[in-house]
Amino acid sequence: MSNDSALAISPWALTVVTPLSELDDSALVSAAAAGNREAFDVLVERHRRTVYQVCYRFVNNHEDASDLAQDAFVRAWRGLKNFKGQSALSTWLYRIAVNVCLNRVSAKTPVTEAIESTDHFEDARIEGAQHAMIREERAVAVRKAIAGLPKKQRATLILRTYHDMSHQQIADVLSSSVGAVKANFFHALVNLKKILGSEP
Amino acid sequence: MTHLTPDELIDAMEGLLSEARQSHLAACEHCQRELAVLSSALTEAKQVSVPEPSPLFWLNFSQRVRVAIDQDASTATNWPAWLRWQVLLPLGAVAMIILGLMISVPKQEGNDDASVSAALQAPVAPEAPEALDRWVMLADLVGDIDLDTASAAGVTLMPGDAEQAVLQLTAEEQQELTRLLKAELTRAKS
Numbered sequence: 568m569s570n571d572s573a574l575a576i577s578p579w580a581l582t583v584v585t586p587l588s589e590l591d592d593s594a595l596v597s598a599a600a601a602g603n604r605e606a607f608d609v610l611v612e613r614h615r616r617t618v619y620q621v622c623y624r625f626v627n628n629h630e631d632a633s634d635l636a637q638d639a640f641v642r643a644w645r646g647l648k649n650f651k652g653q654s655a656l657s658t659w660l661y662r663i664a665v666n667v668c669l670n671r672v673s674a675k676t677p678v679t680e681a682i683e684s685t686d687h688f689e690d691a692r693i694e695g696a697q698h699a700m701i702r703e704e705r706a707v708a709v710r711k712a713i714a715g716l717p718k719k720q721r722a723t724l725i726l727r728t729y730h731d732m733s734h735q736q737i738a739d740v741l742s743s744s745v746g747a748v749k750a751n752f753f754h755a756l757v758n759l760k761k762i763l764g765s766e767p
Numbered sequence: 768m769t770h771l772t773p774d775e776l777i778d779a780m781e782g783l784l785s786e787a788r789q790s791h792l793a794a795c796e797h798c799q800r801e802l803a804v805l806s807s808a809l810t811e812a813k814q815v816s817v818p819e820p821s822p823l824f825w826l827n828f829s830q831r832v833r834v835a836i837d838q839d840a841s842t843a844t845n846w847p848a849w850l851r852w853q854v855l856l857p858l859g860a861v862a863m864i865i866l867g868l869m870i871s872v873p874k875q876e877g878n879d880d881a882s883v884s885a886a887l888q889a890p891v892a893p894e895a896p897e898a899l900d901r902w903v904m905l906a907d908l909v910g911d912i913d914l915d916t917a918s919a920a921g922v923t924l925m926p927g928d929a930e931q932a933v934l935q936l937t938a939e940e941q942q943e944l945t946r947l948l949k950a951e952l953t954r955a956k957s
Contacts, residue, residue, distance in 0.1 A: 604833070608829060612825075615828055623817045629820060633820075633831075636828070637835055640832045640835075640836075641836055706814070706815045706816075728809065729813075749774045749778075756804075757804065757808070759811075759812060763808070
């Protein structure tokens with residue numbers, strides 16, 4: 568019997584159900600926008616780390632960053648029907664996360680967190696505890712300095728430096744102009760240097 | 768030639784400076800120092816990573832998002848916008864203040880009714896059963912609350928809240944409020 572005849576006899580037998588985890592973002596967005604929560608779960612799992620990292624760099628502590636990241640995904644779910652796919656989903660999520668952070672940051676002073684990753688202990692074995700500690704202290708100082716920048720400068724520095732977004736993409740996210748983005752980036756770096764320069 | 772602008776310094780740092788300006792940069796110590804400051808700050812920033820949370824956090828995070836979405840959906844669907852507590856509480860407070868005034872102020876003979884009409888300056892709305900039901904529900908919600916109880920619960924009324932609340936009502940709702948207030952005035956007098 569040929570494959571064609573098999574198709575004619577039982578077409579449903581050839582229906583392939585692709586696992587959600589194998590679908591691309593746009594297919595998952597379509598499914599989630601139609602109300603499929605499992606599809607949205609996959610999107611959350613796929614993008615949660617980058618969204619969390621944006622938030623962490625804004626507030627420099629885990630508790631607030633996790634709250635902000637959660638809030639960003641709730642808003643993303645609410646706004647899925649408005650996502651038309653003109654930009655990548657990640658850019659759209661960055662936009663939401665940055666706006667959530669900008670709104671929260673304006674109402675709350677960032678709290679610095681001194682807790683560091685466990686990588687610190689691995690480094691200590693290799694480089695010596697003292698060297699690792701100095702490096703870690705410097706990292707804490709840099710994160711604190713970034714979290715203390717004015718919010719537009721902070722957003723620009725974070726998106727440009729850590730998420731490799733172009734000036735135009737950042738301008739889109741911040742509803743700003745390329746010129747303003749460059750100016751903010753410039754002032755962010757100058758201020759960062761000033762703050763770090765005054766650190767002991 | 769003028770020094771590099773902030774835009775140009777960013778372009779220079781990213782290798783996008785025009786040739787004409789590059790020749791200025793090559794000859795200008797001031798601009799070279801500025802560029803070095805920017806590059807050094809960027810290099811230092813790039814070396815700093817975000818501490819990775821525990822794997823357990825990520826497992827819980829997805830669950831937290833799910834729960835938050837459920838809660839968001841349940842709070843968003845139940846009540847019409849004008850029946851939110853931010854609107855209801857000031858409205859209830861206004862109603863209680865008016866009732867309190869009616870009880871404490873001695874009755875006057877004459878044209879009270881006309882003065883109330885003039886003050887409110889709004890026509891009386893026809894009876895609307897749906898709107899009436901809403902006002903009955905509103906009365907049920909706030910009817911047993913006095914100002915002391917509300918204050919003790921932390922509900923305070925700022926100057927202008929009542930006006931804001933009334934301004935949020937539609938024209939139809941304002942007419943209904945007018946009708947109810949007039950009915951209360953009439954009832955208090957009788």
